[in-house]
Structure formats: C-alpha cells, structure tokens
Amino acid sequence: MRIFVAGATGAVGRLLVPRLLADGHHVTGTTRSAAGVQALTAQGATGIQVDVYDPAALTAAVRQASPDTVIHQLTALGDYNLADNSRIRREGTRHLVDAARSAGVRRVIAQSIAWAYEPGDAPAVEKTSLDLEATGPRGETVSGVQALETQVAELPDHVILRYGLLYGPGTWYRRGDRIDELFRTGGFTATDAVTSFLHVTDAARAAVAALEWPVGVYNIVDDEPAAGRSWAPVFARAVGAPAPPRGAGRAPWERGADNTLARNELNWKPEHPSWRTGFGTLAG
C-alpha cells in the first residue's frame, strides 16, 4: 500500500514509519526540516519537507505521493504550547483533509486523544459526548479535538484513534523529560484524577493495525485507567524521582477511558496492557 504519514518525525511517527516499511508498504513521510528528511531517508521512507500551513505545497506533496491512505500524526507540542496544538488540529487538519480529497485518497487515520470527554465517574466509552461545555484552556483543547475529528470524518473511510496519555521513548513521560522534572521540583501532586495511559509503541502499533480496521472512533488506551495516587508513585520509582506529595480530588472530566470496544471489536491487545508494568520500560 502507498501510505502518506503527516507528522512522520514525531514521537509516534518515528516508531510508525519503520513498522509500515517492515510490512512492505511504500511510505512518504512529512517533516518541516532537512534533518527530518534525512532521518526519514535513513529509515527507508521518502521524506518530504513541507509545512502543513502551506496548503498548496501540502496538496502538491500528497498528490505526488498518490497514497491509498493518509495517516495524520501531526501535533504541535514541541514547545508545550496548547494553543499551537489546537491550531494544528483545526487548520492543519483542514489542509490535510483537503489535500487528501484532492488526491483521491481512500482512507484517513488520525491521532486524537481520549481525555476530551464530558465529566463523569466511570472511564469514558466512545459514545460518551465530548466535553463541549468546557471553557478556558480545556475548552480550547476540546474544540480543537472536535474540529480535527469532524474534518477527518468528512472522508467516509476514516479511523480516529483516541490515544491515551503517551509514555515511553520520545514522550514527556520518561526519565529526564518534562514530567520527571515536575516530580523532581515538587510540581506534581498525586490526586484522585484518573488517567488512561498508552505506551508510545502501542500508539504506533494501533496506527498500523488501523489500516484494516472498520470505520470508526476508538479509544486506544491501556487496560487500567488509574488515579494519580496509584500510578504516580510507580512512575517516580521507575524514573528515580522522589514520590510526589499526595492530594485529594479530581476535576470531573479526569475519568480515564475504556478500551472495551477496541478489545472486543478489533481484537486490540496492547503490548503494554498496564502502566504498572509498562513504566518498568522507563528505567535506565
């Protein structure tokens, strides 16, 4: 199959590309930098230097690649600027979907998130509504997610992967990165807030598997949504940081997500079914 990976050099993309190549696909991957093109070439993919905010160049790139499927792994979180990330969800997705349409692409697979659901007490399933009443920074995040998902669904053949919070290589949740640093500087409190995690390898595996999945929206998370009081001490031990102080309470939307649909309908089995063991990979 011919596959166009938008965001091929990110935390997920750089694990996804070699897997697609190993399965015999022809992969074109995008990046904004010459170094990114070099990295993609070294992996065996065709690297294209293009900015998603340049719709003419993006359209030309997709047309030239003439893919069967576009995989959208674009995020703008390098500087932890959530407004940038909302923009890429809205405007970047708009340009990518338009480019895909104009190139006659059959299927689009897109990265979304599994923590944009409305408030509740149990882990959210896919039918749970998005948290459209949210305001402030969370409102901005949720409306960006809604824009991304709505635009992707303009192509009848689409799969939306609502990923859990990523941990592992290239993510914030690893030794020496953003969250480790928060733990070390006392900036994190372990509360009742429930998170669903996903090892970044499982995020890449799901994007490969989604080439064959039925059209739909799926929570791609591990099997064990967990309160901060449970997971944070285990994360701290794994990265060698001090255990964080404990607190109480959670925001009503901090409920985690349920992967029953993906497990039952798609036979989705994460390689790292729980952060309990998965965090063990962060040591060293």
Ligand SMILES: NC(=O)c1ccc[n+]([C@@H]2O[C@H](COP(=O)([O-])OP(=O)(O)OC[C@H]3O[C@@H](n4cnc5c(N)ncnc54)[C@H](OP(=O)(O)O)[C@@H]3O)[C@@H](O)[C@H]2O)c1
């Ligand atoms: N579900 C989650 O928890 C989740 C999901 C995603 C990311 N994250 C976190 O976010 C952090 C940063 O993510 P990341 O390393 O994947 O990097 P990133 O800076 O978010 O970039 C991701 C991809 O998007 C591309 N991109 C960004 N802006 C672009 C633009 N204007 N035009 C074209 N391509 C563009 C990047 O390409 P180039 O930079 O090569 O141009 C890269 O391939 C990670 O530490 C990760 O933990 C978390």
